[in-house]
Amino acid sequence: MKRNDLNGKTFAGLDRKTVVAAFVFIVVGFLALTLPDHPGAFHLRAFRQFPLEIPIAALVLLFLSRRLATPVAALLALAVFTLLFLKIADTGVEAAFQRRFNPYLDIKMMVDGWNLVSGTFGTATAALVLTLVFATFIAALVIFFIAARHLAAIGQAGRRTMIKTFGVALTAGVILFAAGPSVGLQGVANLRAGSYLEARLSLVARSVADMSVFEKQLAAPETIPAGSDLFAAIRGRDVVLIFVESYGRSAVEDPRYSPIMKPRLASVEKELDAAGFASASGWSVSPTVGGISWLAHGTFLSGLWIDSQARYDRLMISKRPSLNRLFSQAGWQTAAVMPAITMPWPEADYFGYDKVLVAKDLGYRGKPYNWVTMPDQYTLSALDRLVRQPAREAGKPVMVETALISSHAPWTPVAKLIDWADVKDGTAFNDQATSGDSPSVVWSDPERVRQQYIGTIDYSLQTVGDYIAHFGKDAVFIILGDHQPAAIVTGQGASRAVPIHIVSRDKALIDRFEAEGYAAGMTPGPDTPEQPMDGMRDRLIRVFGAATS
Template sequence: MALRVGLGLVLLLVVFALPPRPGPIGDLRFPVEWFWIVGALTLVRGRGFGLLAALVLAFAASTTVLRLADWGTIAAFSRPFDPVVDRSILVAGWHLLSGTIGNGAAFAALGSAVVLFLCLVLILAYGLSGVRRLAGRTRAALGIATLAAGALATIALALMPADTLSVSAALSAYAGEKFAAARQSYAAQAAFAREVASDPLRDAPPERLLAALDGHDVLLVFVESYGRSAIENPLFAPRTLARLGAVEADLARVGVLARSGWLRSPVAGGQSWLAHGTMLSGLTIDNQTRYESLLQSDHESLNALFRGAGWRTVAVMPAITMPWPEAGWFRYDEILAAKDLDYRGRPFNWVTMPDQFTLLRIGEILQRTSQPVMLQTALISSHAPWTPIPTIVPWETIGDGHVFDAQATSGVAPEVLWRDPQRVRENYGLSIDYAIEAVGAFVDRFARDAVVIVVGDHQPAELVTGPDATRDVPLHILTADPRILDRLDGWGLVPGMVPGPAAPVLPMQDFRERFVRAMSGGDHAS
């Protein structure tokens, strides 16, 4: 019986001691809550024991799930898990996992995790239930000892400076923080309902909406996982800066000028559609609940504003492979999802097609459309798993995409690459290099007369950037019309393709209103 109880108490200790994120063993602290709970279990009798044991088991299981969920969202999105608004992460996470390692391996990994968790819960229940079978003297001695230790540890924590003891009350603080965060999330959703009902561009519309852009195609190009780290982290900066410099020089030779700066994305690591929604709505969309509320509102997207001003609005979305009913809110005149782009080559694992093929189709749209086009796209070659990495081919050889088949079957498999974090980072840098090269070549060939807004949607995951990366993403505005760039004076943008390291960072949700007002009215920026 002692072995059974010891197993339960040790497992309870392990569960309670789980840290906020994976780290060195030396960083672990003994949870003071363990003393109090074990003491209570040993002293409570009868039905009270059964109720208390059930509550302890439920608390241990729920905090374990939340801790592990935090590990996942911190690694993927650089933030803790929010059970109120993160329902969609389960679906998005499954699509990413299955697209990276395959359905079979994903099912095996998920099934193994569920079975392991259930086994741990059953073992914990078995061990804790054995406490009631201990001899009376043994229970009393264990209870008094643990309660005394708990009292001493609690007093010491109250009197001594933080982090001086190997004991902590972090579990209680964690539970309180999760409860407070849930309340804040509910309150934030109520506040968002008021935000989405207010629109300064509707309440105080600018004169001559978007008049400065008359006659120009306008392209909004999101580049997947293109974050500030790609430009400033020493792991990636040399290659990225060289590519940006080369693109700047190539475009300058054909009269295309650039201004660059920073935006602050609402997300990191994933959930690109939230960044898209933020940029296009002028509202902070940092969780799925806000996104769904936005889609049910009459708040006008940036696309809709262009449509109302006379542009034909088009979405080219190579990552969309399933029905996309929410697209109705954006008010596109035409939507080209993956199947509509007629790519016949092999996919690059999760990535349906290389960016160059997507950009070729965009070029063809611009060439065949007489009406000015406002086009939004989300390039995906720089999306995880970052293998294989495409390379640029002559535009005239692309055809239906079979020219990329050899590239699509090259390189290592994702499950091999992701065993080596250093190789993951190397491939990430290569994918950003390819995406920037492809965009530069596209503008040179198809969009010299357009206004091209190139922006990263978010930073990549912490595995790539490290734990202290900002949420900043690069912004590049390209045009051959210097009068358009003059209207952006005061934004803190710098000439060329490399944003200034000390340049101000504009929240992504501010772009919509500032850009529309700058491009509306008379001859001067507003």
């Protein structure tokens, strides 16, 4: 018999092409329908249920007319890969931000994700990885479509063996699905795509409704004292608002980190006490976790809960007065010192700064620490030199906001404090900036990631404390984290609270914060209340609003 007479038959009278098509259809469909959507759910039990959508879809294809075969196969391929995309996105967003991916709110974040990844691992590497992922995804989509189209062609050719096979599989699946609970086989087969997609549509609908609620909050009238009556308790003093990147409650209380952080906070408190400062500390609940720091900034400064990019974008075009703008109206010169901003920043207009200094304006001539443009010590030195000293010479108090970034991922290398007199143009940091392992080495070991993380937080708090002790003078300092780090550092389900510290030489002012529930000193207690971050603007207006006796 000639080889061609076999016609490529394998089994049950089917050629190899048909077997491969069926295999691709079943395997890809199975993965799309059973793939977990949470990083903590990846275990064998997640794949023990057989999705009934597979035999149902196969039967539909096998009985289709030639005219409908191609469009239906295309729709199936699109549905399968929509499921895959959503589940992969869910897993990534859960790992980073401890919530589900929301198409309505999160698409804009992709640009920010690209900026972080390319800044950490290099543009060429990031572009190569992104291209490979995209090409793999498209190739798999095309292959699945071809497989689905081939199954439809089987029915058109009158080959009923596959129809019978899938018919038996479908019947068995229905029986298992219906009778499973009564015979102890619950979960062997089920229908799942509909409920998953319904939940996603419900999430988007809730997000749209949430924006309507937010519009009403923006439109609600406020009763804020006139500018000249604001902040009487701190009249004439500088106010320095410092966000410390990824400084969360876990850094203080997690047993893996507290042996480093609690002694550091105690050391900072001792240094501040020796310099004549008092302090009070509490917990503030951030609207975000793992990243998107600007949501925390917007929440703190606007007094509204900004937990999505959509809310943030809407806030940016509103008339809601920010805390910065209120200080400006009350006679303070307002400024922003933002070492992480390397691109245009139109959002600054909303906050109402009199002076905006981004990375290129700070005069740093040293080398970057991977993604981190400059170490915190340089940022605070530039803040003093470029903002506080000129304002002091002009006889005007300043309200300055900064976001320190030495504790931003990838947390390598870990900066070290040097003598303030040696900071100068930042070139003194060059040896530090080129020391240590690369991000790819650090991130290959989760335990190493955690060690590097707490090392950077330790450095940031040491630097802030040392700056206040040396250059604080009569200023009021508000120091807080923007959010907890990603789950690789905290574990799943960690509190969203961040530490907040108020530091001043005015003990009576600090006592007011203790009356608000804050703990004395630089370490918040385990029972210190967690207060939502959107309440801070109005709390500061109230506490700073009347002169201390």
